Amino acid sequence: MINIYNPVFVNISSFSIADLIIISIFFLSVGSFCSTIIYRLAPNSQFPLFKIRSSCPSCSKKIDAINLIPLLGFVIQSGKCKLCNSNISKFYPFTEIFFLLIGILLITNYGIGLSAIVYTIIIFCFYILFFLDYKYLYLPVYINLLIVLIGITFNAKYQLFIDETFLILDIKPIFFTIYGLFFGYSSLWLINLMFKVIKKKDGIGGGDFILFGGIGSIHGPIALPVILLIGSFLGCLYFIFSKKTTDSELPFGSFLILGSFVYFVLNLMNFSLIN
């Protein structure tokens, strides 16, 4: 059975140079696509999501095909638009390198297979949500729902994220993911309801409920309190160090995503310690 907590460890030297080049181009392109989606989904974006060609946000001129090549395009143009000389956001090369590193980690841990593909899609969705929530407090519902769909499909059919906490519950895999979705969504909904009764306003956004439900559908119900605790702790640290005022809004979704990522890494380390 394929399981995300059961890495197969593939030596990078077992890949040919051609394989490595193709894998690198693939993950750099995933990063490039990801940053484009973030820019186009931003509430202040002037570009529709399904526009074929990219253009410069400053001068609106179409970008040449060669300059659209991930990482290389940024280097060729020395980080500036060729036509209007405005700076190109460093977020593009940052995201491309981020996905290249994630790709190398996934391929060396799992080889090219279901685990690597599914986790790439999950990181892709989480990355978009993390930055949109962090910058605009915006969690697009269809990306949240995509996470729910991935969690339910790959846990019910392949038990991809099912870990030893599942044994405590003694239930079918489909219920591991359904309970995760249910408890994730309803726990934040209830916390918000209590906040609303006391403060007469919403404390947590509706997008956060679905996101936490989605995280629950991936990691199951028992992981949720741990993820909430880690996420809230990181949120508090951010709150203290960013010197925000008490009535400013926190990107809670971003911290839930960080919490789920920390949980995943801890679980993976725990697994390698046991085995």
Ligand SMILES: [Zn+2]
């Ligand atoms: Zn320009």
